[in-house]
Amino acid sequence: MDNTKIRVRYAPSPTGYIHIGNLRTALYNYLFAKHNHGTLILRVEDTDKERKVEGAVESLISSLKLLGIEYDEGPFKGGDYGPYFQSERLDIYMKYALELVEKGNAYYAFETSEELDAMREKQLADGKQTMYDGKARDFSKEKVEELLASGIPYVIRLKVPRDSEVTFEDIVKGTVTIETNLIDDQILIKSDGYPTYHLANVIDDHLMEVTHIIRGEEWVTSVPKHVLIYESLGWKPPVFAHAPLILNPDKSKLSKRQGDVAVEDYLKKGYLKETLINFLAFLGWNPGEGEEEELLSMNELILKFTLERVHKAGAIFNIDKLNWMNNHYIKEYDLDSIINMSLPYFEKANMDISNTERMRKIISLMRVYVDKLEDLPLKSEMFFTDKVKFAIPEEEEILKTEDSKRIMVSLKREVESVEMITPENFKEIMKKVQDETKLKGKGLYKPVRLALLGSEHGPDLAKVAEILGKEQIISFLNVYI
RNA sequence: GCUCCCAUCGACUAGGGGUUAGGUCACCACUCUUUCACAGUGAAAACACGGGUUCGAAUCCCGUUGGGAGCGCCA
Numbered sequence: 270m271d272n273t274k275i276r277v278r279y280a281p282s283p284t285g286y287i288h289i290g291n292l293r294t295a296l297y298n299y300l301f302a303k304h305n306h307g308t309l310i311l312r313v314e315d316t317d318k319e320r321k322v323e324g325a326v327e328s329l330i331s332s333l334k335l336l337g338i339e340y341d342e343g344p345f346k347g348g349d350y351g352p353y354f355q356s357e358r359l360d361i362y363m364k365y366a367l368e369l370v371e372k373g374n375a376y377y378a379f380e381t382s383e384e385l386d387a388m389r390e391k392q393l394a395d396g397k398q399t400m401y402d403g404k405a406r407d408f409s410k411e412k413v414e415e416l417l418a419s420g421i422p423y424v425i426r427l428k429v430p431r432d433s434e435v436t437f438e439d440i441v442k443g444t445v446t447i448e449t450n451l452i453d454d455q456i457l458i459k460s461d462g463y464p465t466y467h468l469a470n471v472i473d474d475h476l477m478e479v480t481h482i483i484r485g486e487e488w489v490t491s492v493p494k495h496v497l498i499y500e501s502l503g504w505k506p507p508v509f510a511h512a513p514l515i516l517n518p519d520k521s522k523l524s525k526r527q528g529d530v531a532v533e534d535y536l537k538k539g540y541l542k543e544t545l546i547n548f549l550a551f552l553g554w555n556p557g558e559g560e561e562e563e564l565l566s567m568n569e570l571i572l573k574f575t576l577e578r579v580h581k582a583g584a585i586f587n588i589d590k591l592n593w594m595n596n597h598y599i600k601e602y603d604l605d606s607i608i609n610m611s612l613p614y615f616e617k618a619n620m621d622i623s624n625t626e627r628m629r630k631i632i633s634l635m636r637v638y639v640d641k642l643e644d645l646p647l648k649s650e651m652f653f654t655d656k657v658k659f660a661i662p663e664e665e666e667i668l669k670t671e672d673s674k675r676i677m678v679s680l681k682r683e684v685e686s687v688e689m690i691t692p693e694n695f696k697e698i699m700k701k702v703q704d705e706t707k708l709k710g711k712g713l714y715k716p717v718r719l720a721l722l723g724s725e726h727g728p729d730l731a732k733v734a735e736i737l738g739k740e741q742i743i744s745f746l747n748v749y750i
Numbered sequence: 751g752c753u754c755c756c757a758u759c760g761a762c763u764a765g766g767g768g769u770u771a772g773g774u775c776a777c778c779a780c781u782c783u784u785u786c787a788c789a790g791u792g793a794a795a796a797c798a799c800g801g802g803u804u805c806g807a808a809u810c811c812c813g814u815u816g817g818g819a820g821c822g823c824c825a
Contacts, residue, residue, distance in 0.1 A: 282825045317824055382823060389822085396751040399821055424823055442755070451753055451821095459823040466825045490754055490820040513756085513818095520817060548762095551774090555763060561773045563762090580763075583818060587761045590775040600788075637788055699784090714784040726786035 275307025276480050279340065280470070282314040283325035286531035287332055289586065290485055290515045290523055293549045297512055298483050299338045300550070300574035310477055311343030314470070315356045316463045332532055336542045337567050342477075350477040355469050362464035365472050365502060366425045366457050374501035375457055377413050377423045378405035400453035401426065425458040427467075427497060435493040440510040440576045447493045455494045467491060471498045474507055483510045483576065486583070487522070510576045513553045514583040523586055539614065539642025541602065544595040546570070552584045564597065592640035599636050608632050611642050618646035620653045627652075630736050634728050651722040652736055657745055660724035668749045672708060673716040679705045680717065681746045690739050692731035699730075720745055 279295040281287070287295075302309040311330070315321055326344060333340070342348025352358055369375035378401070380388075385401070392399045406428060408416075417423065429452045436446040457468040464472075474482060489511045499506040517527040529535060535545060546567055556565075556573040565573070599607060611632050615622045622628050635649045650658070659665050667673060683698040684690065699717070703709050715725050721742065722733060734742060 280825090284825080314825065320824065380823095385823080393751070393821095398752045422823090445754070447754070453821075456823050461823075463823085465823070470825090485819095486755075487819060488825095493754095511755090516818080518761085522819070551762065553762095557764065559764085559772095561764085563774050582756050584763090585761060587775070590762065593775055596788095638786085710784060712784095718785070724786085728785095728787075730784075 273480065275302060275305040276310065276478050277302050277307060277483055278310035278312050278474065278477065278479050280312045280314050280473075280484075281329060282317065282320070283322055283329065284317075284320045285322050285325055286533050287329055288523075288530050289532060289535075289549070290530075292336070292532050292545070293515060293552060294484050294512065295333060295338055296546060296549055297554070297574075297576075297579070299340075300571055301481065301483060301576060302341075303571040304574045307480075308341045309339075310348070310350070310479070311340035311346075311353065312473060312477070313344060313354045313356075314466065315354055316466065316469055318461070318463070328533075332536070335536070336532075336546060355464070355473065358469070358473070359463065361476070362469055362472055363458065363462070366464070366468060369427070369457065369498075369501055370425060372501065374428050375425050376406055376408070376428050377417065378426045378454075378456075379416055379421055379423050380404070381422075398451055400451075403454060406454070422460040424456045424460050426454040426456055427494065427501075429454050429494075429497060435496050437492055437496050437506065437509060439489070439492075440508060441513075441579045441581055442489065442511055445489065445492070449493075449497075452493050452497070457498075467494055468498065471495050471502075471504075475499070475502070475504045479507050481508045481510060481576070483512065486511045486514050510579065512579055513581060515552055516583045516585045518585055518587075520583065520585065528586070528588065537643075539610070539644070540591070540595050541598045541610075541642075543567075543598045543602075544591065547598075548591050548594050550574070552586065554579045564594070596637075596640050599639065599642070604629070604633055607636060607642075611636075611645050614643055615646045615649075620646055620649075627736060630732070634732050634736070638728070651727070651733070655741070655744065657720065657723040657748075659719070660726075664719055664725070668716055668719055670716075672706070672712065673720075673749060675706050676702060676708065676713060676716050677720065677746045677749045681743055681750065684739055684742050684746075687739070690734050690737070690742065692729075692735050695731045695734040720749055 277298045279298045281291055281295075299309055301307070311333075313326055315326075330344070340346065342350060343353045355362075366375060370377070380401075388402060389399045405426070430449050433449040434446055435449060435452070436444060438444055455467050456465050458464055473479075492509060496506050515523045517523055519527070521527075523530055529538075532545070536542075543566065547563075547565055547570070550565070550570050551563060554574070555563075555578060557578050560573070608629060612622050612628065615628070631649050631652050632645065635645060638648050639645050646653075668677075679702045680698065683701050687694050687698070699713070703713055706713065714730065718725055718727065718730060721730070721737060727733065737745075
């Protein structure tokens with residue numbers, strides 16, 4: 270690598286939500302750019318009029334920002350290489366396409382989509398590589414003029430040289446070689462005058478002086494076409510780095526059906542941005558050699574990230590580990606932030622959050638128990654009900670025994686005797702109840718737990734009691750006296 | 751079907767000619783705790799297979815098998 274400034278780009282098409290895989294690509298570009306004090310370009314690849322979704326660009330940018338991925342050049346931000354929407358660069362693509370035709374590296378073709386579909390089907394049936402048969406490849410100049418003049422729709426195709434091969438270097442894959450006879454005469458300009466991804470991508474990456482193309486592995490097979498375009502235009506291709514795919518548990522490419530793939534879905538469920546970034550960074554990359562810490566912040570990732578350490582094989586998206594990591598961050602996070610982030614989930618569950626001090630205690634106590642913020646209200650349900658719900662309904666019977674009654678009576682009297690419940694005095698109360706009833710351990714605590722929170726298991730009883738408060742405790746006890 | 755890519759515990763991965771093949775998640779046990787969770791300690795768990803090369807192969811080479819991606823006037 271020479272000492273020119275590193276320039277990378279994240280080039281999404283605005284077709285809706287951000288896929289987890291795309292976020293990982295954006296992340297790797299960001300980490301690589303920051304690590305090398307380079308520039309991250311955001312370029313919107315909106316050359317498919319059919320699939321374009323209104324508002325997708327804005328939501329994409331705000332999601333990236335939320336996750337801490339900031340680009341240096343791009344929409345709404347500017348830069349010296351704009352415009353950054355491909356739909357605003359149409360004349361540029363046409364100019365180069367024409368140049369390619371002029372040089373004999375591209376040609377006009379006149380088949381309809383239907384004709385091409387039929388051709389493909391036949392090739393598939395014959396067990397051949399599907400590709401354009403090259404009929405229009407060698408049309409005479411006169412014939413092309415004539416057809417063009419007649420006004421029938423046309424496309425411009427790349428004239429791939431025959432009987433040769435293309436080789437390119439990829440930082441993660443190594444050297445990849447492919448015979449040109451297997452490369453399709455790719456369409457460069459569609460009949461609507463828009464460029465295809467392949468053309469627009471190559472031209473923009475060159476014009477925007479992109480030094481490294483970092484993207485998902487699904488693109489490797491089209492690199493030879495791109496290299497051919499670079500060469501035909503007399504340009505030097507950038508360095509390629511294709512990151513391994515993120516996989517479903519069945520090893521197919523990560524998709525809806527087998528779980529969430531939209532970043533927004535994870536955010537909505539209360540996965541923290543730190544978790545998503547940290548987790549995704551390690552899907553296909555790791556700092557290696559003696560580095561055993563896996564809990565890394567964005568800044569630490571920037572410091573350690575290199576493309577050479579990107580793994581080759583696909584990585585399964587393991588929700589268990591994601592959950593573990595999120596639980597870790599929820600526990601470690603600044604409590605006030607967690608409270609602010611959690612409150613909306615309680616509101617959504619119609620729980621009364623007006624008592625801020627109480628909410629603080631609840632969230633502080635319960636956050637250890639959840640994998641994602643979304644689960645907090647359900648886990649905290651016992652603090653928002655006036656009738657205890659039993660985890661195991663049969664266990665309510667335990668509260669109807671004589672011993673239980675004695676406990677309830679004694680406990681009620683002690684609770685009534687104090688001004689207000691604190692974790693400390695509740696412990697003393699329990700001690701007194703123990704002395705009075707001569708019951709201890711499970712025999713004492715299980716009934717109390719059941720009466721107050723409906724389950725034998727759960728957080729520290731003294732803390733639960735404090736949150737419940739004197740009145741609530743007495744009302745729960747009364748049920749069994 | 752064709753082309754390209756890939757292959758270490760169940761998952762993510764470290765290592766990369768001589769290692770007790772290491773770590774993290776999950777699983778199991780123990781400790782802590784009135785309980786659960788957390789935390790801590792420990793256990794179990796892998797080099798796909800077959801040939802080479804070599805004194806020596808998980809590591810290099812070839813093949814097989816398995817898996818994935820791509821094969822659009824989508825990106």
